[in-house]
Amino acid sequence: MSVAVTSPAKPGDATSKAMDQTRHRTPGIGTTGSTVGNFGRALLPLVVPVLLLAAWQVASVSGALPPRILPAPLAVVAAAKALIVSGDLWRHLSVSAARAFLGLAVGGGIGFALGLLTGASKWAETFLDGTVQMLRAIPNLALLPFVIIWFGIGEEAKTFLIAFGVFFPLYLNTYHGIRSVDPDLVEMARAYGVRGAALFWHVLLPGATPSVLVGLRFALGSMWLTLIAAEALAAQSGIGYLTTTAREFMQTDVVLVGALLYALLGKAADTAVRLLERVLLRWQTARASN
């Protein structure tokens, strides 16, 4: 009796040849042909933006797109250069960044702390969570008139608005993070006599960390939007001041530099959170090192 068992195909036999061909067609790192292909593919997403920029530049130079509506790309580059040389760019950028992070530290800090409290203590939840959920319904910018009455239009007003905006995402995600820690883990830890502060440090807090970082991401989004609105309201310095003044003088190129600076700050903060995630959530992606 002969039993058909899958055996390594002999070279030259029909199936093995067909398999070899498909293998050759599959692009993979390490084969010369496909390295060029990969490089080309990496450039592919850049084609449309480059074409758009070129068309925009041509339209500006030809006069079809007046600088009052939209400045030429090269004019924006020149404006940025001038701002860098004068030192204004760095000054305004750092003022705006400092504002944003002060608001984040205050509002995010309080949100995180309260989230830990209501997440870890049933009593605190009953006492506080309802109130917080009610306040959450208010968009922070809707408070603008009150903020102006309370704080005027100075730095406190901006800090308050940003703090109010970042508070909720951090509060909610911290609270949910603590609440969704696997009850089996808590039970297991209790079997080792772990309670109170030790339970918090070794079980609840690390268990909530992924969720807290999600909250931080959301908070950053809210932080930049609020900053832009607050700086448009009134400012003696910062990117918002730069663009408001430029708008009054019809310097559209500087306005666009301001928009790019906000984008840059947003991107930088997002990258920072990603790095933080990579450090704190190493275990999610780590591969066995042995």
Added chain:
Amino acid sequence: MPIVVQNVGRVYPTGTVAIENISLTINDGQFVSLIGPSGCGKSTLLSMMAGLDAPTSGNLAVSGRVGVVFQEPALFAWRTVRDNVSFGLQMQGVGKEERNARAEAALKMVHLSNFARSYPHELSGGMRQRTAIARALVTDPDVLLMDEPFGALDAQTRSLLQSELLRVWEQTGKTVVFVTHGLDEALTLSTRIVLMSARPGRVLADLAIDAPRPRDTQTDPSLRAAYETLRELLTKEVESVARAEHDRDWEGMSKPVATAAEQFGADI
């Protein structure tokens, strides 16, 4: 005598009488399996032994250190296998070097030395459960409490872990209380089987199992006999639960329920 249970009852705040008057004395080095229909209070009894829950009546005393293995491995996703295993030691304030050494030794017992630096998500279900067993062993407990530790595993992994557990038990002479739904598993492992009634849980049968090892539950006549006794009692118990739940229409139900109960008895 490491575990003494005296007229213990447990009524939950919901009014559910989970356990009613159980008395048991478990001696040093015994391997006791607790079996019984679902919901009869096995987990409740075990968590009272672990000190996670207190009886509402009667007395319960466990002497010596206790290690617990739950049905779910309950590992910290953010700790490596080794740091999961050494958790209990860390909580006891044992220094880093000593606890690493002891964790490695415990991992060796369950054949996981090569995965000490891995994270739980990199392990298979069986390896996770072995990690949980190593974690329970690392504090060198006198009593090992296990609640359906192999319930979620495939047959091959389960029998592998059964023999590993037996080896550890034979080497260390620990007292083991082992909740299971598998009659075969209980017969293979235990020196004693305690059968609980349907809720409220009482002790229905208490059998000493002294067949020689390694055991073959299919061929050993004393194990066959114990199997038949236990299965019959269990089937009756499950039927009585089913009858209580379906007493309106027991006649019509009797056949399918009896079949289900038989299967349940064979491998619950």
